[in-house]
Amino acid sequence: MIYLDCAATSFQKPGEVLRAYERTLLSASSPGRGSYAPAMRASVAMLAAREAAAAFFNFPDPERVVMTMNATHALNIAIHALAQPGRRAVISGFEHNSVVRPLIASGMELSVAGRRLFDDESLLRDFRILLKGASLAVSTHVSNVFGYVLPIGEIARLCRQEGVPLIVDASQSAGVIELDWHELNCAYVAMPGHKSLLGVPGSGLLLCGQKQGTPLLFGGSGSDSRQKTMPDYYPDRFEAGTQNAPAAAALSAAIRYITKRGRKEIERHEQELCSHMRQLLQNREELQLFCPEGEVQSGVLSFRCSTLDCEEIAARLGEAGICVRAGLHCAPLAHESAGTIATGTVRMSFSPFNTHGEVEAAAAKLIKII
Amino acid sequence: MVNPCSAFFVEVTELKQYLILCRSVTSAQRCARLLQSSLIRASVTKAPSGLTKAGCTYALLLHGKLENALSLLRSNKMPFGKVFSREDRGEWIEVQA
Numbered sequence: 001m002i003y004l005d006c007a008a009t010s011f012q013k014p015g016e017v018l019r020a021y022e023r024t025l026l027s028a029s030s031p032g033r034g035s036y037a038p039a040m041r042a043s044v045a046m047l048a049a050r051e052a053a054a055a056f057f058n059f060p061d062p063e064r065v066v067m068t069m070n071a072t073h074a075l076n077i078a079i080h081a082l083a084q085p086g087r088r089a090v091i092s093g094f095e096h097n098s099v100v101r102p103l104i105a106s107g108m109e110l111s112v113a114g115r116r117l118f119d120d121e122s123l124l125r126d127f128r129i130l131l132k133g134a135s136l137a138v139s140t141h142v143s144n145v146f147g148y149v150l151p152i153g154e155i156a157r158l159c160r161q162e163g164v165p166l167i168v169d170a171s172q173s174a175g176v177i178e179l180d181w182h183e184l185n186c187a188y189v190a191m192p193g194h195k196s197l198l199g200v201p202g203s204g205l206l207l208c209g210q211k212q213g214t215p216l217l218f219g220g221s222g223s224d225s226r227q228k229t230m231p232d233y234y235p236d237r238f239e240a241g242t243q244n245a246p247a248a249a250a251l252s253a254a255i256r257y258i259t260k261r262g263r264k265e266i267e268r269h270e271q272e273l274c275s276h277m278r279q280l281l282q283n284r285e286e287l288q289l290f291c292p293e294g295e296v297q298s299g300v301l302s303f304r305c306s307t308l309d310c311e312e313i314a315a316r317l318g319e320a321g322i323c324v325r326a327g328l329h330c331a332p333l334a335h336e337s338a339g340t341i342a343t344g345t346v347r348m349s350f351s352p353f354n355t356h357g358e359v360e361a362a363a364a365k366l367i368k369i370i
Numbered sequence: 371m372v373n374p375c376s377a378f379f380v381e382v383t384e385l386k387q388y389l390i391l392c393r394s395v396t397s398a399q400r401c402a403r404l405l406q407s408s409l410i411r412a413s414v415t416k417a418p419s420g421l422t423k424a425g426c427t428y429a430l431l432l433h434g435k436l437e438n439a440l441s442l443l444r445s446n447k448m449p450f451g452k453v454f455s456r457e458d459r460g461e462w463i464e465v466q467a
Contacts, residue, residue, distance in 0.1 A: 032395040035415040035428070043395045043414075050396070063396050223394045225425030233449075236394050 001321045002358045006270075007144050007172060007300050007349035008325055009194045009201060013254070020253035021200055024246040031245050032222030032236075042245035049248035050235070052255040057174075057189070059181040059207050066238040067248055068204035071171040072098040074190035077206055077238050078167045079138070081213025082187060083108050087135035090127060090164070092150060093337035094143040097330045099169055108136065115337045117143075118292040120151045127155055131162040141179065142172035145334045145347060146290050147274070147300030149177060156184045165211055171195060174205075175258055176267050177298060187211050193247060196266075198254035198352075203247035208234055217241065266352045270299025273350040273359050277301055280363035286370050290338060290345065299350040302340075305370050310344045316369045322362045324348050385434035389462060390443075391417055391427055391451035398428040401448050408442055410435045421454060421462055440467055 003011045028042035050065040059065065068074040075098050083089070085107030091099060093115040103110060111130040114123030131137060137159050141152045152168060159166040165187035173179055175196035181189070186209055193203030215230045219240035224231045231237050258266060274296040281287050281303065290302040304310055314326035327344045328335050335341040348362070392398035398414045405412040410432065417429040432439055436453070443450055454462040 032428075040414065043399060047396055047399045062400070063394075221394075222426055223424075224427070227424060231394070233393050233397075235396055 001323065002354075002362050003323045004348040004350060004354065004358075004362060005323045005325050006195065006351035006354075007329075007347060009192075010196060010198050010351050011323075012351060012353045013198055013200065013250075014257040016253045016257060017198060017200065017250045021246045021250040024249035028245045028249075030242045031248075032243070042243075045245045045249040045252070046243060049252045049255075052252045053205050053207075056255050056259065057179055057181050057207060061234075064208040064234045066206040066208055066235045067243055068190075068206055068238075069202055069244070070194070070204040071169065071190050071192035072204075074188075074192075074204045074206035075099055075138075075167065075169060076102045077216045078188035078190055079103055079106060079136075080216040082136050082165050082167065082211065084135050088133065089136040089138060090130045090134045091137070091333075092123065092127075092139045092155075094140055094146070094148060094150065094334040095138065095331065096140065096144055096169065096171065096334075097332070098171075099138050099140070099167075100333055103138065112333070112337075114150075117146055117290060117338045118148050118297070120154075124151060124154055124158070127158050131158060131164050134162075134164050136167070137164050138167045138169065140169040140171065142170075142177060142298050142300070143331070143334050144172050144300070145329045145331050145345060146302050146338060147172075147296065147298040147349075148292075149173070149297040153183045156186050159186065165209075172298065172300065175254075176263065176270060178263070178267075181207060185209070193251045193254070196351075197251065198257060199251035200247050202244050203251050205251075206238065208238070212237070215240065261352065267299075269352060270350045270354075271296055273354050273356065274299050274301050274348075276356055276359045277348060277350075277363055280360065281366070284367065284370070290340075300347060301349075302345040302347045304340060304343050304345045308370050310346045313346050313366070313369060317362070317365060320365050322365055324362075386436075387456040388430075388432040388434075388436045388439075388465075389415075389417060389421065389454040389456075390430040390432065390439070390467075391422060391453070392429060393427075393449060393451065395428045397449060398430055401443055401450060402430055404446055404448060405430070405432075405439050405442060408438070410439050410442070412439065418462060421452070427451075436465075 029038035031042035050062040083106035113126030170191040174191035189207040193199030217240040221236040310326040
């Protein structure tokens with residue numbers, strides 16, 4: 001099998017991540033629900049994950065690292081906390097449905113900034129204009145479909161300038177592309193634990209800035225139990241119900257793995273694989289590759305074919321043991337921006353564990369199929 | 371056989387016990403670790419239910435060194451709540467921190 005769908009989830013995990021998960025599953029119970037040994041082991045695992053994430057993202061306060069089920073959950077918490085029905089939110093033209101749907105559900109009006117792939121200039125110009133009078137901004141760091149790395153630091157600066165709280169969706173960047181809280185200094189950063197952070201499914205993180213909004217979920221927090229409202233402090237405010245301590249332990253182990261191997265080295269490795277794939281495919285007339293003029297920006301490559309439907313390509317590759325994702329990737333807005341809404345694309349996304357040999361084998365099979 | 375650690379345990383158990391209430395298990399763990407790094411013996415425990423009107427609360431259990439502990443928590447801006455000492459008959463009495 002050749003797994004090229006890391007943008008959905010990093011299917012292959014470091015051994016230490018799996019071992020940490022299993023060890024905690026077997027030894028820890030529910031965090032924050034007792035002071036007996038298994039409960040405290042679970043609490044220790046949760047705190048260790050918060051601290052590992054805080055250190056990794058240069059985030060000042062581990063208690064403001066909220067553990068979530070996934071990035072969608074984290075984004076829903078953040079959007080629910082800040083959304084104001086009837087007011088306007090500015091989003092980039094490359095947002096996932098995990099941003100668009102909660103915003104629509106919250107009753108906000110949407111303005112879209114940047115409708116051209118790999119065009120920072122028009123994106124920033126749109127943000128500059130549309131932020132005036134808006135009450136919220138949400139932007140992805142990296143497009144999950146096209147691997148476009150948005151100038152998130154500059155977007156964050158514009159939002160601060162206009163006094164508009166910003167939520168950053170770091171689903172495709174966390175763990176592989178530089179993400180520094182001090183550069184963003186925004187309202188919230190949401191991310192999954194199971195993609196490039198190499199944790200397990202069922203894990204996500206929300207880095208919470210200074211603004212404190214209404215919780216999305218209400219329930220037991222193991223603290224201030226007589227109160228009929230959620231606690232007014234982090235992380236308990238946003239963590240109702242039993243938390244996933246084994247996933248937290250896995251996330252700590254994953255961050256240690258990334259730190260040891262080197263985030264920059266992983267980024268370079270994935271870009272090289274992506275460039276290699278691009279080189280192998282770029283002369284095929286049937287294929288339209290979605291890449292910037294210069295070099296690939298991340299480990300994601302999207303393409304479509306003039307002779308074969310995207311889903312057909314993905315299905316045939318799948319039969320050959322090559323795992324890619326086709327369609328709209330839950331991001332129709334991004335496909336509208338790129339002009340691919342009618343056809344969708346096939347997406348290949350690379351992980352730290354892919355090799356150049358796998359790239360060559362996958363490219364050869366694809367060329368044979370088309 | 372004489373346990374070489376017994377003298378130590380006698381000494382520890384004879385030290386006055388204190389409870390420092392914390393807002394959450396996360397905060398209590400961080401406070402405990404800070405104190406432990408300065409060789410102040412502190413562990414995380416659930417506070418007795420009669421000590422707080424808020425319901426379930428975590429606390430730090432200290433054996434002596436209260437002033438040092440409070441000073442360290444304050445200087446590191448670690449939030450904490452009420453402080454109690456354990457009296458001879460086992461009851462917890464609030465002390466002014």
